[in-house]
Amino acid sequence: MAPSPDPAAESVILREWTRGATSSDEAFEQLYREYGPVVHVWLRVRAGDTTADDLFQDVWAIFCRRWREWEPQAGADPADARPVLSFLFRTCHLVLLAHRRIAKARDFRPIDEAPDPAVDGHAAAMAHVQLGECLSAARHCCSDEEMAIVSAKLAGVPAREIARTLHITEAVVDHGFRNAVARIRERLSPPRRRRTR
């Protein structure tokens, strides 16, 4: 199974739109269908379900406005085969930062960012099964930046764009990715048994 999303889809959508085979609105709808799920997952792994739904609207509203200014060729970075995916990753990150800044200024925490009550075993269990074992482990042992790196790299966002968005170097992106994966592996390893004589 290939990591989502389909690497070729964006270039096909942009090519068809550029040559006039699809309208701007149709191309937007196709991009929304293609990347809506991955945008939602990016937000979920870093912000939780309830907040992700709200921020999802903001990310796509921003992209929708930007899409109306999008020029088919001029300004494209030749090294970036999927400029829309890169743009969406950056926008997710900035929207998350904005949300956190507002929350900090208002001094409130969204309900799904609040710690689970100690007695609520069901909520804790649900948090664990939300995204599967590996992603769940990642959420426990990775920093927010590492989660951004891991989820973006595995979705195909170029390291250069990840680095620019997070204000780090490409080397730090690679190092962070390796570190995070190693830590997730360690967390998923079965506990070592103590030797007994």
Add this chain to the structure above:
Amino acid sequence: MTEHEIEIAIARELTGATADHKGPRHTVKGAREVMEAAAPERTSRVALLAELEDLRLTFQDLRHALASPEAKTAGVTGRWTALDVVAHLASWAVETRREMERLLARIPFDYAIHFEAEGGPRAWNQREVDDRAELGLSELVDELNTETERLVDLVLNAPAAALEEVVELPRTSGEPPQRWRMPLGAMVLGSCWHARLHLRRLVGERRI
């Protein structure tokens, strides 16, 4: 599990979570609804802050794109060099922040910037660029960053109703001159659009 297997597993879980998202738990809007919600007058505070931060990322790109003397002095418009355009952006960053401050404090404007049918407020723009003629790239980018951060603080602390309120700007066009009216949030969004319009030509290789 090897580290490569971990990578494949996470990728599969992303795919699985994606598939789940497409299923019955999918609670987000359809594409058409998103397009309707993207109207400038309906922009949320989160989106405004994200747009302003995106500009700040691009200001950093300016330092690299215009590092050489040739890049700084390259003609971008018929009358302005690349550095003049950065000065122009700085002048509008200051003006936008000042307007926002006065509008939030409900202080009336005692001036107006008149936009001609073509070329915008040419005299005002040129005067502002001339005022910054002695400044280098670093100082201009610092000014852009500082003013945008101040605008971020204003957006962050403005009452929600104020961002949606239709306001009258100290900008006019037409004959006789008519004041521009728009929601405050849309004014901030328009300022981001104007900056991107110029930044695209200065740091062209990026999607902005």
